[in-house]
Amino acid sequence: MKFGPVPLQEAEGAILAHSTVVGDRRLRKARVLSAEDIAAMQAAGLKEVTVAVLAADDVEENAAAERLASGLSFAGIEAKPAATGRVNLHATVSGVFTVDKQLIDSINLVDPGITIATMPPFAPMVEGQMVATIKIIPFAISESVLTRALELGWNREAFRMHPYRPFRVGVVQTMLPSIKNSVLDKTLRVTEERLGRTGSSISGEIRTPHAASDVARAIEQLSDDSDMVLVFGASAMSDPDEDVIPAAIRAAGGIVHRSGMPVDPGNLFVLGERDGKSVLGAPGCARSPKLNGFDWVLDRLMTGIPVTNEDIAGMGVGGLLMEIPTRPQPRELASGKGEAKQVALKVPVVLLAAGRSSRMGGPNKLLALFGGKPLARQSAERALASKANGVIVVTGHQAERVKNALAGLNAVFVENPHFGEGLSTSLKAGVSALADDASGVLVMLGDMPGVSPADLDRLIDAFRSSGGRSVVRASHDGRRGNPVILPRSLFAAVSHLEGDTGARHLVEAEGLDIIDVEIGAGAFVDVDTREALVDAGGVLQD
Template sequence: MFGRRPVRAAKGTILARSVSFKAGGRLDAGCLLGPTEIAALVMAGVGEVTVAELDPHDVAQDEVARRVSAAMVPLPSDANLDLGRPSAGAVQITATCAGVLGLDTAGITRMNRVDEGVAVATLPQFHRVAKGDVVATVRVIPYGVKRSALSKVIEDAHDTIRVRAVLAETASLIQTVIGGDGGAAKGEAFLRVRLDRLGVHLIETLVVPHREEALAEALLSARGEVVFVLTAVETVDRGDVAPEAVKQAGGVITRFGLPVDPGARFFAGGLGAVPILGLPGGARDPAMTGVDRLVDRLLCGVSITDEDIAQMGVGGLSSSDV
C-alpha cells in the first residue's frame, strides 16, 4: 500500500516523504513510524503523511539490496570487490584494486528484466577501474519487493561481477627511430601515464634504429613482463620491420590490425611467455582509443579472441564531435 494516511493511523508504516518540523529537526523518508515518530508528528501538528506499508509477501528495500548484491558477489575478496552497507534501498559495489571490470552481461540483463523495482547499473564491460571506484549499484526503487521476484533476481545474480586484477607489474618500451629520437620522449610519457592508471611500472625504455636486427636484439634483452613496441613509422603489414623483428627474435605474431580508428595499425604477439604489443602512432597522443581498451584487457589477463576484436568495430570510431 502507498498513499496518504492520518498520522494517528500510520503506526508501523514507512514514511515515504520526509517531514521537516518548524521547530527544527525532521523525519527522513524511509524511516519506520513507531510510537516516538508518531508522537513527534502529532506534536508538530502534522495531520497526514504519505506512507508505504509492506504486505506479508514483501521484502523491505534495504534487505532486497543487500541480498541481491551478496548474490552478485558471493566472495568479495576473490572478486576484488567491496559491498557497501544498504542505505535508502541502494548498495554500492566498489573495486578493491586496479584492473578491468568483468561482467556476466547476460545475467545482469536478466536481473533487470525480473521486476521494475530492482535496478542494477554497472560500468561497461572491461572498463578500466582504480581501487575505490564505484563499479556498480544495486538500487531498489520502491520500499518493498515481492519475495517471489527477489528469489528470481537472486537466481540470475550469482557471480555476475568482478574486477580482473592486473597480472603484469612491469613493462618495457622499445622505440625505433630514424635519424634521431623521433618523438621518443612523447611516446614514453604517454605510455607511462596509461600504465600508471593500472599500477604497471615502466621499468625501461630502449631506443634503437628502425631495423629488424636492432629491434630483435632489443626484444631479447627487454626485462619487462610485457613489452610495448612503438616504431618510427607505423606498421602496415605483417612483413614490416616490427613483426619481422619479433619473428627474428623467436617470437610469433598473433594479431595484426584492429577495427578501430585511430589505432588500426596495432599488432600483438609474444616471445616465450612475454606478451609483445605493437602500438600505433596514436599512442603518442593522450586521447584514449580502442587500443587502450584492448591493452587494458591484455594486462589483466583477459583472453582476446578474433570475435572479440571483430566486435570492437561497433563504437570503434573515435570522434571529437561525440
C-alpha cells in the same frame, strides 16, 4: 505493499513516501513513522499522509538489497552497508572490472523493483571506486521476487576485479631522420607513466633503424629479460602484413594475431606474441598519455586477461574515443563552423556552499566578510560576472543564512539535505540540477577568495576550445588546484561518488584529456581555518 494516502491515526508504523517538513523538523522519505511523528503532524494541522504499508511477505528495502548482495558471487569487491534500499559495491584492488552481463540482465528482468547497475565490462578501476550498485525500488520487494533473483545468481560469478600484475616491459623504438630524439625521450617517459599505474616498469629500451630485421633482433634481445615487449614505429603502419612491425614480430619467431583495431584513436595497433609473451605494436597516439585503444588492450593484459583477435574486433562499439591534441581540430568542428559551436557550449557554475566549516570551530566561513561582503556573496558575484551560463548555489549548513547573504542575485538555489555526509553529496546535488543542454560544469568552491571572474573565463575558454571533451583544471606553478570544469561525459559517474570526496579520482580513472590552466596563487587559496581566513583578509561573523 500498499501505497497511498491514509488518515494520520492509521499511519503509525508505516513508511513515509515523501520527505515532509513538520514545523522545524524534516521527516525524510522512507522513515518509519512513530507515534511522536504522528503527533507532530497532527499538531501541524495535517489530516493524512502518503505512506507505504508492507505486506506480510514483503522484504524491507535495506534487508532485500543486502540479501541480494550476499547472494551474488564476486571477487576483489566489497559490499557497503545498505542505506535507502541501496548497497554500493567498491573495488578493493586496482585493476580491470569484468561482469557477467547475461546474469545481470536476467536479474534486472525479474522485476522492475530490483535493479543492478554496474560499470562497463573491462573498465579500469582504482581501489575504492564504486563498480556496481544494487537498488530496491521502492521501499520493499516481495519474498517470492527476491527468491527468483537469488536463484539466478546461484553458483555464478556476477563480477570481478582483476588486479594488475607487475610486468617487466621491454621497449623498442625505431628511428628515421624525420623523428627527433626528444620525441623518443618523451615516448619513453609517457610509457613509464602508463606502466607505472599498474605497478609495471621498463626493463630496457633499444632504438633501432626502421627496418624489420633490426626490430626483430631487438625484440629477441629484450624478450629474455621482459614479460612483454612494446614496439613504437617511427612511421605509421601502412600494410598489416608486410610493414615493419608485423614483419619484425614474425621474423623474431613470433605470430601476429591482429593488425589494426576498430578503436579511434588507436587504429594502427598490432597484437603479437613470441614465446608466450605479448609483443605489441603501439599506435602513434600511444606516444601521448591520453586514452586510446592501446590502453584497452594493455590494461587487460596487465591483469592476466587474454586478448584475442575476436576480442579486438568486438571493441568497435564504444570505440569512438575522445579527440587527441595532434588532430588540428575535432572531427565535428571541421566543417568551418567550429568557432560558433565552441561559443555555443554551455558551461554553468555549481557553487558549493553547503559545508559546516568544521575546522573554524563554530562560525560559518562563507559568511565571513571580505571587503564588507560575505564570502559566499563575493564568490557568487564573481561567478555571475564570468562567461558562465548561469550559477547554481548548493546550500546545506545554515542554508537560510547563506541564501540571505546572496539575496537579490540571479542564482538558482539547490538545498542538499545530506551535506553532513560529505562533499560528494553537494556535487551530486548541483550536477543533478543542471539543464539537459549543459556541455560541462564549472565546479567552484565557495571558500576561495582569490579566484576572479577573469580566472573563470580562462577556464571556460579552454573548455570551449577543447570542444567540450576535456577536464579543465585551475593550476599554479604546475600544481593542480581549483576550480575545475567537468565535461558532460563525467556527469553519470558523479552520481556514484560517496563521502567527502570530489571528482578527482574520477578524472584520474576515466583517463580523460586534462587541460591545466595557470590562474596564479588563487588556485590554492581557500580558508579552511581561522588563520587562513585572516591571512586572506577575512573577518569572521558570529
